[in-house]
Amino acid sequence: MAAEVFYDDDADLGIIQGKKVAVIGYGSQGHAHALSLRDSGVEVRIGLPEGSKSRPKAQEQGLTVGTPAEVSAWADVIMLLAPDTAQRKIYAESIAPNLTAGKALFFGHGLNIRYGLIEPPADVDVAMVAPKGPGHLVRRQYVDGKGVPCLVAVEQDASGNALALALSYAKGIGGSRAGVISTTFKEETETDLFGEQAVLCGGASALVQTGFEVLTEAGYAPEVAYFECLHELKLIVDLMYEGGIARMRYSVSDTAEYGDYTRGPRVIDERVKDEMRRILGEIQDGSFARELIAEDDAGRPNFNKYREQGAAHPIEDTGKKLRAMMSWVDRPITETA
Numbered sequence: 001m002a003a004e005v006f007y008d009d010d011a012d013l014g015i016i017q018g019k020k021v022a023v024i025g026y027g028s029q030g031h032a033h034a035l036s037l038r039d040s041g042v043e044v045r046i047g048l049p050e051g052s053k054s055r056p057k058a059q060e061q062g063l064t065v066g067t068p069a070e071v072s073a074w075a076d077v078i079m080l081l082a083p084d085t086a087q088r089k090i091y092a093e094s095i096a097p098n099l100t101a102g103k104a105l106f107f108g109h110g111l112n113i114r115y116g117l118i119e120p121p122a123d124v125d126v127a128m129v130a131p132k133g134p135g136h137l138v139r140r141q142y143v144d145g146k147g148v149p150c151l152v153a154v155e156q157d158a159s160g161n162a163l164a165l166a167l168s169y170a171k172g173i174g175g176s177r178a179g180v181i182s183t184t185f186k187e188e189t190e191t192d193l194f195g196e197q198a199v200l201c202g203g204a205s206a207l208v209q210t211g212f213e214v215l216t217e218a219g220y221a222p223e224v225a226y227f228e229c230l231h232e233l234k235l236i237v238d239l240m241y242e243g244g245i246a247r248m249r250y251s252v253s254d255t256a257e258y259g260d261y262t263r264g265p266r267v268i269d270e271r272v273k274d275e276m277r278r279i280l281g282e283i284q285d286g287s288f289a290r291e292l293i294a295e296d297d298a299g300r301p302n303f304n305k306y307r308e309q310g311a312a313h314p315i316e317d318t319g320k321k322l323r324a325m326m327s328w329v330d331r332p333i334t335e336t337a
């Protein structure tokens with residue numbers, strides 16, 4: 001069944017402009033939602049623990065910051081944009097005691113609801129506005145007058161107005177300029193986890209690193225391998241983004257197109273597809289979520305090791321030197337916009 005897609009004309013910005021919105025967390029998504037809502041005329045406060053390193057960033061942007069409990073007590077709409085692994089504790093300690101009847105609890109991703117880690121009371125709205133893109137681009141697109149598409153879902157509709165409220169919120173962050181697609185917490189969570197693991201982050205990173213390794217281990221220059229396997233990927237993906245795989249194949253040479261048809265399926269073969277199915281199974285049966293939470297509860301020993309290994313991969317050093325010469329790559333994601 002085709003999903004329903006909403007655009008600017010389907011959303012009433014006035015609804016969210018009439019609410020007090022607490023954004024818990026001021027990272028990739030939090031800063032983007034908070035700044036764009038504020039610029040859309042919404043009253044926003046940020047919830048962060050005392051001593052959070054994000055506090056000065058939010059304050060420098062002129063936002064009012066309180067503890068998660070303080071801003072949850074103040075707000076009509078509470079958007080939880082802290083890391084997924086931190087959310088259940090924040091909810092239990094700071095949000096639940098202040099989540100009185102008639103308020104709305106919002107999420108940017110459905111993991112904690114999908115796997116039953118957070119169970120809100122029945123007398124509040126529970127909805128999701130999940131941008132389909134990194135937070136820094138959500139903000140950048142908003143500032144540029146564009147938008148990142150969002151998914152919207154309603155888990156509980158205590159007010160009878162939860163969808164209109166979520167669409168209004170999505171309009172406030174620029175989502176309805178691009179399209180807001182109606183879904184469920186279950187569908188968003190499972191497809192988002194699958195996409196980031198198998199294709200967008202896990203799949204793409206492994207593909208790039210492995211291609212780089214094969215070329216450099218065969219004696220080719222790391223600089224050439226970097227441009228071939230990482231830098232040019234963006235240019236190829238830009239064509240897919242604009243006009244699909246067909247547009248990319250139209251633009252590349254016939255030689256590349258022939259290699260694409262005959263060699264691509266040898267790289268991404270039935271074994272890879274079977275592995276993707278297993279990955280989807282671990283998402284659907286909850287074993288990935290349990291592993292993630294257990295890893296976080298244990299202090300992230302494996303996660304930290306993987307981070308260190310990733311940062312030490314030779315492609316990072318080569319890329320750092322090459323990007324320093326690219327004056328047009330001038331928007332490092334270290335700031336808030």
Ligand SMILES: NC(=O)C1=CN([C@@H]2O[C@H](COP(=O)(O)OP(=O)(O)OC[C@H]3O[C@@H](n4cnc5c(N)ncnc54)[C@H](OP(=O)(O)O)[C@@H]3O)[C@@H](O)[C@H]2O)C=CC1
Nearest residue numbers: 025026027028029048052053054081082083108109134135
């Ligand atoms: N990253 C993305 O682009 C996307 C993320 N999402 C979803 O958005 C949500 C937020 O993810 P993301 O933006 O990546 O998160 P980040 O890791 O970028 O930012 C987390 C923020 O939460 C703060 N924080 C950490 N612990 C607490 C706490 N106990 N109480 C309050 N604030 C806390 C951090 O502060 P400090 O600086 O002190 O650590 C930081 O400001 C998740 O549900 C994620 O799945 C959805 C779509 C895309």
Ligand SMILES: CC[C@](O)(C(C)=O)C(=O)O
Nearest residue numbers: 131132133134192196200
């Ligand atoms: C692709 C990763 C993502 O799902 C996203 C930016 O949409 C995330 O969780 O960060």
Ligand SMILES: [Mg+2]
Nearest residue numbers: 131132133192
């Ligand atoms: Mg995503």
Ligand SMILES: [Mg+2]
Nearest residue numbers: 109192193196
């Ligand atoms: Mg995600």
